[in-house]
Amino acid sequence: MAGMSSKRLQKELTKIQGTLPPGISLVSAPDLREWQMDIAILDNPIYPPSDHYRLRFQFSQSYPIEAPEVVFMAINSNPERKIPLHPHIYSNGIICLDLLDSQGWSPVHNVESICISIQSMLAGNTKAEREFDSIRLLWLDLGGLADC
Amino acid sequence: MSYLAESLKEKGNIAFRNGEFIEAEDYYTQAVQKYSRNPLIFTNRANVRLKLQRWDEAVNDSLKSIEITGPNGQNHKAFYFLAQAQLAMHHPHEALSSALTAYDQVLHPSPTAKISPRDMETFSNFVLRCKKAKFEIRDRDRLRRQGDLRAELEETLDINKQRDLDDVSRRLEARELGPVEASERNQEILSNFEKKIAELRTLFAVADPTNHKPREIPDHLIDMITFEPMHDPVITKNGHSYERATLYEHLKRSPTDPLTRDPLTINDLRNNFGLKAACDAFWESGASEWIADW
Incomplete structure (x- = not known):
């Protein structure tokens, strides 16, 4: 029911406004349906620690029973935000991460744990490339879904 | 007679779904006059009376419905509506007991019971709301007996809130307000109240941190x-x-x-x-x- 998602998000927001792990920060949460977070990767030369990447979270009424929709956003200026290079991140910002699809999601995850997972997915990366994009285009050509 | 009542009840249900609460209540009342042994008519009228914020009458209808199904009969909806009306009337103790009965009845339903998939979650949430309300009132009572200024101020805010809510109910009954408008007003009153309480508590916490610190639930x-x-x-x-x-x-x-x-x-x-x-x-x-x- 609607009550559950807004209460839980209100509580997550209160917690997030307190403390967050290094490299993760809340940019805005204008309402309880869409939040933006910035993450920085601290120890991987592919991603300079001064670069921040913008994540957009969109929550349905059924959150946290259903996963939120999480994508990277590209912003041209003020401040500039790029889509990080990673084999599992498309150039349009869509992220292939098991915990974000309906099979891998669990309601014990939360915004903070998702940010940490994405952060560590980038921190452990060794290839500054998007090898998935070619596959995705092929899929689209075949009329398939751009799902991983 | 029961056939006539049934068709009036259906008309009431249609009006209810269209948000025409006053008309719906009228159909249910006519239905009850034709045939008064169908608990569902009373349950439905209780529901529409909740929307019209006529808490007393909603309580009466719920109790009437429960009386017809008997003390051990499955009637979770009536217990849930009863709980809502009791909480609105500031009787969290009674509301909790009604809500627990509703919850228990969907957890251990009779074989023929019609349970909606959301009932359990809804009732469970409502049990929690009643527990919180009961906890807060008792807590404030205890603090007030100790002559605590914060409790007294909170109580004043609470009384004002209740007065504003009652005023909305009265104007709704006098048809100065429509049901949608009334429920918007109520939400505004409640959110204002919560803001003021939060502000008051912050002030006390800053002024006297040892005696007014917030407590975390383990x-x-x-x-x-x-x-x-x-x-x-x-x-x-x-x-x-x-x-x-x-x-x-x-x-x-x-x-x-x-x-x-x-x-x-x-x-x-x-x-x-x-x-x-x-x-x-x-x-x-x-x-x-x-x-x-x-």
């Missing part, structure tokens, strides 16, 4: 899915506990353990009586501080 009493305190915890095979209604909701979507992703079904769950006792003890404890994190 983590082991919090459901990991809703982040709310639990009242009916169940335990999984790996030893973690969750609020029954929310875990059922998760299992409907995915029959897996939320932490390990191992297969998990409702039949694998067990009551966690020890934790339930700890939750009950918390609700009974009262606090000299307010709860930071409702």
Whole structure:
């Protein structure tokens, strides 16, 4: 029911406004349906620690029973935000991460744990490339879904 | 006669779904006059009277419906509507007992019972609301007896809030306000009230940190899915506990353990009586501080 998602998000927001792990920060949460977070990767030369990447979270009424929709956003200026290079991140910002699809999601995850997972997915990366994009285009050509 | 009543009830249901509450109530009243032994007509009229904020009459209708189905008969909806009216009338104690009966009846339904998929979660949430209301009122009472200024100010705010809400109900009845407008006003009143209470508590916490510090609910009493305190915890095979209604909701979507992703079904769950006792003890404890994190 609607009550559950807004209460839980209100509580997550209160917690997030307190403390967050290094490299993760809340940019805005204008309402309880869409939040933006910035993450920085601290120890991987592919991603300079001064670069921040913008994540957009969109929550349905059924959150946290259903996963939120999480994508990277590209912003041209003020401040500039790029889509990080990673084999599992498309150039349009869509992220292939098991915990974000309906099979891998669990309601014990939360915004903070998702940010940490994405952060560590980038921190452990060794290839500054998007090898998935070619596959995705092929899929689209075949009329398939751009799902991983 | 019962046939006529049935068709009037249907007209009432249609009006209700269209948001025409005054018309719906009128149809149900006509239906009751034709045939007064159908508990559903009273249950439906109780529901529409809740929308019209006529709490007293909603209580009467719920009780009438429960009277017809008998003391042990399945009538979870009537108990739920009764609980809502009682809470609105500021009787959290009675409301809690009605809400628990409704919850218990969907947990152990009679074989012919018609239960909506959302009922359990809705009733479970409402039990929690009643517990909070009861806890807060008792806590404030105790503080006020100790001559606590904050409790007195909070009570004044509470009385003002109640007066404003009653005023909306009165104007709704006099048809100066429509039901939609009235419910918007109510939400505004409630959110203003909560803001003022939060502000007041912050002020006291800053001025006198030792006596007015917020209290956190212990983590082991919090459901990991809703982040709310639990009242009916169940335990999984790996030893973690969750609020029954929310875990059922998760299992409907995915029959897996939320932490390990191992297969998990409702039949694998067990009551966690020890934790339930700890939750009950918390609700009974009262606090000299307010709860930071409702």
